[in-house]
Amino acid sequence: MEELNKISYLDYNATTPIDPRVFKAMLPFLKDNFANPSSTHHFGQSINGKVKQAREQIADFINAESNELIFTSGATEAINIAIKGIAESYSNKGKHIITLSTEHKAVLDTCKDLERKGFEVTYLPVQPNGLIDLVELKQVIRPDTILVSVMYINNETGVIQPIKEIATLTHQNGALFITDATQAVGKIEIDVDALGIDLLCFSGHKMYAPKGIGALYVRNKTKLTPQTHGGGHEQGLRSGTLNVPGIIALAKACEIASEEMALNQRKISALRDKLETEFLELPNTSLIGDLENRIFNTTNICFKGQDANVLIGRMKNIAVSNGSACSSAVIEPSHVLKAMGLNDDDAFASLRFSLGKYNTIEDIETVVNKIKELTQPNFKYA
Known part of the structure; x- marks a missing residue:
């Protein structure tokens, strides 16, 4: 420091900055405990056990099941996997997506890309204080709406959106709800089940863990079409060797944040x-x-x-x-x-x-x- x-x-x-306690926790996995957790030998499986333990700890932090957590390089990748994966999986139901005009560029640019592929996106305006107008959301949501995406806490203004109310309204109309919770996880208590969140994205480097690690929560039975291929890691949704030091660091950051x-x-x-x-x-x-x-x-x-x-x-x-x-x-x-x-x-x-x-x-x-x-x-x- x-x-x-x-x-x-x-x-x-x-x-x-990385919390010194987080750095201390991840250091052995940068040096001595370097095995690939996907390897079948004892060394690899011992590291896999540590990853499983970390996954459970991080999932518990947001009141999720461990099999609902997908590790990514950060929130931007998680957002891409989630929004594009939902779009492909549910396109037979409809091709309409709703988001806010104040979302992070990771959401807005992903939606723009989907528009080029035939999806229709409604970019809802916000009120002068930055909050969503729930009446307007209710007016624009349609039978062919498949996804509503609203950031939990805005990164520029700190405005907190009424997530539970948005999720309830979304579900009443048969759509899924995703939130970019990058500025929320680690700062406030989050219970994905109580809030009715279907998908949630966050990054380690916003909560005193290193850059290059993040996670995507996907509620069980929610279908996602994989966006990358090559090994079937993370339930086939994010192929690639796991960032073990980052995962250990993220778990430690969650532990410290909870305390x-x-x-x-x-x-x-x-x-x-x-x-x-x-x-x-x-x-x-x-x-x-x-x-x-x-x-x-x-x-x-x-x-x-x-x-x-x-x-x-x-x-x-x-x-x-x-x-x-x-x-x-x-x-x-x-x-x-x-x-x-x-x-x-x-x-x-x-x-x-x-x-x-x-x-x-x-x-x-x-x-x-x-x-x-x-x-x-x-x-x-x-």
Whole structure:
């Protein structure tokens, strides 16, 4: 964590540092315990036993059965496997899919690809606070709708969607429900059974595990057409040698999150509230999203008249974001903020602050003081 101490890192929604306990747990599987879990010899089967144990632990974390969990390289791959797999498996019932205009690009781009293959996709708008309009969802869902896809917690605004209500409405109309829970797993308790979720995707690197490991929950009896072939791993849905160190790390991250979730919520929300209070006292600032239905670690603030990219570039040793890390190389206004009704100038003037368990009050003070300095009317760039 030495490098992290050199910067004020408020970009945890993009990625998190590996928890030292997670790193310690995965290290033996990078070195000595290297056998392929698919091998039939004793060494391989001993590693397979560890994978099974980890699978059970991760599944239990979201109240799923172990055979309902498919390991992937991350949420993006899980989303592709799920949405495309459902589309192919249920195309005889219909070719209509519903999603939100504020979804992650992994969902939106996958849906665009399916449109090119003859599927019809409805991209529902959201309300100004970023929440879905359930009445509108009820109006657009049809007998030929096969899938509704809604992100659990938005990565840019932290808005939490009413997942249980969406799932209930979806099922009442004979469709399946999938949620991208990348920003939810590890932060809040999730019970896929109680919520009525059919498919759920998440990534390890958003919850203090390494990059390159994720999972897809698929409720039993849900049919998916495989998108990759070559060995029949993961019940034939994700062929390829398992990332054993990543799987062990993800299980450990789930264990730690289960033990520390309440503590993290209290600590991080207090820091987030402090940050907001300081910024919203400034003129021409406003909070984007919903004050009630949001995650405790995220705030998106518009600094009207500013250029977020310029601010980020002027903040040495400070890490914040102007949108999703997965599309940050594209110089265009956030599609999420635009969908919520912001104009281009205000979207370009907005910064996302996403906090994590290693943040301190000193981080908050450093970021607040620097942005106040950069946004004062008489500030002159060197």
